[in-house]
Amino acid sequence: MTRQTVAVIDYGMGNLHSVASALSHVAPDTRVIVTDDPTQVADAHRVIFPGVGAIRDCMAEINRLGFGQLLREQIATGKPVLGICVGMQALMEYSEENNGVACIGILPGQVKFFGEHLQDGVPLKVPHMGWNQVEQNPHPLWADIPQSSRFYFVHSYYVHAQDRQLVAATCDYGVRFDAALARDNLFAVQFHPEKSHTAGLQLLKNFLHWDGKA
Incomplete structure (x- = not known):
């Protein structure tokens, strides 16, 4: 039996080794590679697209390395792909961060600023950091993860998908935002599963067994 390979895309943004x-x-038993080599990504059985930091810097590197097109090609093959944190935001069309940045545009929707919202007349504190409950919509990646489980977040901007049928989970931080999106073989989360203990590790385990179908 061929050993499964998972490629973690490295464009210089984030603690990919965690x-x-x-x-x-x-x-x-899974072979995990952190790589910026398009050939290794293409040869992998699954792909993870993480990211932290400012979207302008992330998109500059994604565009320089041609990873937007690489992601489109990998998704088109039906291969399971998981976006994490800024990796999720980069999949959208546009982000308000850094005075407005065009993103990859694989998923329809925008990335908005928490600080524009008021709670008890006061702007929301940013970043949204720490543990928060996630309300799931049915999807195979939630297998064996109880509804309203807590995951770990660190972000000042949040995703709002234009197509609400893509929403796989929501979370509340003064405003209800999209915590996970899913379309065919693509799944993306705003939280950090690698920092989310039991629930996060279960989601990663589910991803490694997922056939890429809803």
Whole structure:
């Protein structure tokens, strides 16, 4: 039996080795590679697209390396793909961060600023950081994860999908926002599963067994 390979896309943004370590923990027999090599990504059985930091810097590197097109090609093959944090935001069409940045545009919708919303007359504190409950919509990646489980978030901007049928989970932080999106073989989360203990590790385990179908 061929050993499964998971490629964690490296474009210089984020602690990718914590993701790789979590994957190796839940599936020791899986080969996990952190790579910026398009050939290695194309040859992998599954792809993870993480990211932290400012979207302008992330998109500059994604565009420079041609990873937007690479992601489109990998998704088109039916291969399971998981976006994490800014990786999820980069999949959208546009972000309000850094005075407005065009994103990859794989999923319809925008990334908005928490600080524009008021709670008790006061702007929401940013970043939204720490543990928060996630309300799931049915999807295979939630298998064995109880409804309203807590996941770990660190973000000042949030996703709002234009197509509400894509929403796989929501979360509340003064405003209800999209915590996970799903379309065919693509799943994306705003939280950090690699930092979310039992629930997050279960989601990664589910991803490694997912056939890419809803």
